[in-house]
Amino acid sequence: MEERNLTIADIAQELGVSKTTVSRAMSGKGRIGEETRKRVQAYIEAHHYSPNVVAKGLAQNKTFNLGLVLPGDYNIVELPFFQKCMMGISRTASEAGYDVLLSMVTAGRIRQLERAVTNRKIDGAILTRTLADDVPMRYLQENGVPFVAIGTTNDAGVVQIDNDHRGACRELTERLVDGGIRSLALIGGREEYIVTKTRLQGFEDAFEGRPGWNGSRQTFLNIEDEREVEKIVEGLLTERVECIICMDDFLCGCVLNVMQTRQIAVPEQIQVVSFYDSSMLANRTPAITSIRFNVEELGKKACGLLLQMLEGEEVQGRTLLGYEIRERESTKMISAASGIKRR
Amino acid sequence: MEERNLTIADIAQELGVSKTTVSRAMSGKGRIGEETRKRVQAYIEAHHYSPNVVAKGLAQNKTFNLGLVLPGDYNIVELPFFQKCMMGISRTASEAGYDVLLSMVTAGRIRQLERAVTNRKIDGAILTRTLADDVPMRYLQENGVPFVAIGTTNDAGVVQIDNDHRGACRELTERLVDGGIRSLALIGGREEYIVTKTRLQGFEDAFEGRPGWNGSRQTFLNIEDEREVEKIVEGLLTERVECIICMDDFLCGCVLNVMQTRQIAVPEQIQVVSFYDSSMLANRTPAITSIRFNVEELGKKACGLLLQMLEGEEVQGRTLLGYEIRERESTKMISAASGIKRR
DNA sequence: CTGAAAGCGCTTACAG
């Protein structure tokens, strides 16, 4: 097996042409005789030659690697969201002849990303979430590395793509309110994650157009811990709040837990909705009404945008992807309200 | 920002030495004057020079990339196990100056891996699970790519590392049996995954040393689907089986679900144990007794082994890592049985 | 201890 790998020089010699010619036959750049090209290609096929991409990269100052920046926090990286992103990105990159290089970053510690960049191992990068104070993003900007951000950011200069969390949260809230809910609570994670703020906006949007609404609403942000959730939910139960909107499936799991322990019936005594429809909540009883995003598609498109940028194409700054609302047993009928299925 | 990157030639010229000398000052290879080395290093520090790893790699026929082979199946990649592996691997690789290149493979389709190999983008690879008919493994072997397998395989020639699933399943089963369980069932996933077989062996081992045991046991393998689980569990309930051992947390989630729907009390009416103690079961009520492996450590060690191999060191064929049994509310007291905590 | 030169496997002006 360990035969020395074929090189372009070997082929050139074998065929009695120059390396230049072989190179051109493969790349299609530069003029070359149709017959010569065929000869070269036939030889390549027959001998299963494949070029050394590293050498090619050195000559062209490219690596054909994309950096995938993933949060390295313990509980975050387990979220199915990032896995699905990864799958979408990996597939798209692969189809375009690129490979994916992993960089895990944690709160302000971006050494892996720095290494990938200073070692010139990547041509561009994809951020898989956006932060209020985004150290990785700043680093990429300062070093002139092309990148796209999955998530939203105020900096209109950065190419970004996101699901419509704001619209989704607005519509979900509207449906609940229009369905007759008089009191509801929103529970979310760290405000440091921009997506948390975005969803909050959507929640508020829903009441913008309903000045006459005289119910009660409350919001709890920066909740990370099961015990915190417990406390909050206990409070909500004594206040007889009618519905809880959970910003992610981890939080929702905690909420459901409390219900189960206290033998509170969902949706009869309180309704619950969540945001991801992920495997974390799969198999739960009752099934949870939630937003559904096509996360793999998100990853694919993000990667597609980056590839375009690397080809030198102009790329529009912001892309927003749709959502669906999946109604299930954890809520009473709410679809009457609008029922629009976004593209 | 976009200043052309410093090269070794620039430094040589600036310092009035040869490129050879600069190279040696950095690598420490070859004789070089102490004073010269200091001058070079001072310059490098001052100007934040960092070498072009791709060029270095071309000259040395190395890439400083490790291939991480991940299952690309939809529901599999979401298992927290693979994320934790990934974290361990990524950290260890990074500390050693390597980067991690992703290759997702699905049932027999290994194009991403092939590309990484034929494009000469990786120096070695890590398989994150082992299969009965392991296409990626065979490919790596045939192409002479050094690799380590996370998981177990019969081929004693492959460097492999695994948690002691067999011992863990044996001890867990023993404890249950010695604790007085008279009838129990084992539910597992695809036999195609070697780990499924390994656990089954451990289960059987437990009865090996108890020829006098006159309870009943049954096993259900190749279960993947929630509905299948439902059917099985219904059967088990009517048979009044006392305990169910689930081979993974997805299956366990399904089992718990049935219990919840049917209002069966765990552990009073039936006991349940699982195998991963992952976030998939976190926040469940009751808390589930399960095996606990240190998966990040597993990833780290696997990566460490591969790095050793790449350094040309001899590496022992098999490594087995310990486990703990975490007893929780889903079982009645079983720890009396042995209580050994493995290293 | 140091350097000139060849080499890693490609690409790409430039010249014909």
Add this chain to the structure above:
DNA sequence: CTGAAAGCGCTTACAG
């Protein structure tokens, strides 16, 4: 249409 030569940014025998 084709090729000789220089170059990408390193390393490494070889010679001194």
